[in-house]
Structure formats: C-alpha cells, structure tokens
Amino acid sequence: MPSPVIDLGHHNATPGWNAIKASGVVGIIHKVTEGRSYVDPTYSQRAHDADAVGLLFLPHHFLHPGSISSQMDWFLAHSSPPSGGRIVTDYETDATLDELCDAVEYLCDIRPDLQITVYSGHTIKNQLGDTIRGNVRMDMSTDKEAQRAIEHDVPEKQARGMLPDPCNVSFHRL
Numbered sequence: 653m654p655s656p657v658i659d660l661g662h663h664n665a666t667p668g669w670n671a672i673k674a675s676g677v678v679g680i681i682h683k684v685t686e687g688r689s690y691v692d693p694t695y696s697q698r699a700h701d702a703d704a705v706g707l708l709f710l711p712h713h714f715l716h717p718g719s720i721s722s723q724m725d726w727f728l729a730h731s732s733p734p735s736g737g738r739i740v741t742d743y744e745t746d747a748t749l750d751e752l753c754d755a756v757e758y759l760c761d762i763r764p765d766l767q768i769t770v771y772s773g774h775t776i777k778n779q780l781g782d783t784i785r786g787n788v789r790m791d792m793s794t795d796k797e798a799q800r801a802i803e804h805d806v807p808e809k810q811a812r813g814m815l816p817d818p819c820n821v822s823f824h825r826l
Contacts, residue, residue: 657681659712659771662694669705679708681740681771684731686714688722691730712740712771715747720754728763738767749779 656676661683680702683692695711702709711731715723733739743752752770759768770776
C-alpha cells in the first residue's frame with residue numbers, strides 16, 4: 653500500500669489524480685516556494701486538479717538559510733492558505749535548526765490561525781529529539797503517528813499541554 657501522503661513538486665511528472673486516490677493516497681504535499689525567489693510553476697494547476705478528485709492538497713515551502721521572515725512571507729503570498737488551513741515547511745540539511753524554529757515562530761506570530769507541519773527526515777530527528785524552544789513545543793511523532801499526518805489531532809495535543817495555543821504545530825517524519 654502506498655503512503656497515504658505523497659510529496660510532489662515540479663520535478664515529478666503530472667500524476668493521474670484518480671489513480672492516486674484509488675491507490676489509497678489521501679493527500680499531497682506539494683512544493684509552492686523555495687527560498688525567497690522560486691515558485692513552483694505546477695502548483696496552482698495541480699492544486700486545482702487534486703481538489704477536483706477529492707484529495708487533500710497541502711502547500712510546502714523548502715526552507716533555505718537566511719532571511720527567514722522574507723521566505724515565510726514569500727511562501728504565504730504564493731500559497732494563500734485559507735484561515736485554519738494546514739501549511740508545511742520542508743526542513744532539510746542546509747537551513748539550521750534555529751532558522752527552522754524562527755520560521756515556525758514567525759508563522760505562528762503572523763498567522764496563528766494556521767496549522768503548521770514540519771516535513772523532514774532523519775535530519776530533524778537527529779537534531780531535535782523532543783525539545784522545547786520558547787513558546788513552541790517540538791513534538792516528534794512516531795512513524796505510526798506520521799501515517800496520520802494529515803488527520804493529526806492538534807487540538808487534543810494542545811489540551812494536553814503539548815502545543816501552545818493558538819499556534820498549531822506538528823512535526824512529522826513522513
């Protein structure tokens with residue numbers, strides 16, 4: 653069975669959306685922006701097409717070092733997330749952990765209505781473990797929990813004190 657969530661960007665061929673949904677995929681994480689200047693030219697059409705077949709479609713920003721607030725503003729301007737929507741920050745090896753935390757905190761400050769997921773692999777797990785920085789709880793999920801990334805119950809975690817209100821942040825290794 654394929655992962656219930658797949659990661660796409662301009663470098664991937666345009667998929668058959670009905671076939672993806674029929675295979676058990678429930679959502680797409682798709683690159684919108686990277687750094688402070690790149691916009692994925694396939695994002696808008698693919699968002700429309702995925703929505704037409706009932707797939708969840710989440711925008712992601714590939715984080716680079718430097719000018720974090722400018723990157724987050726660029727991302728929000730091109731992803732136009734609805735109130736209460738989920739957005740994704742893709743954290744790889746060239747940005748620092750402090751820059752990732754700055755990005756999440758900035759997003760929480762300017763758009764507290766959004767649900768924020770950090771998408772990463774072993775890099776973040778090795779760097780974070782389970783830590784707290786400022787007012788943002790970094791909650792590393794198990795692989796089993798990551799299977800439910802799109803359906804993640806942020807309000808329950810907030811009620812248990814694991815995430816601050818009003819910032820909805822979840823960290824997943826997908």
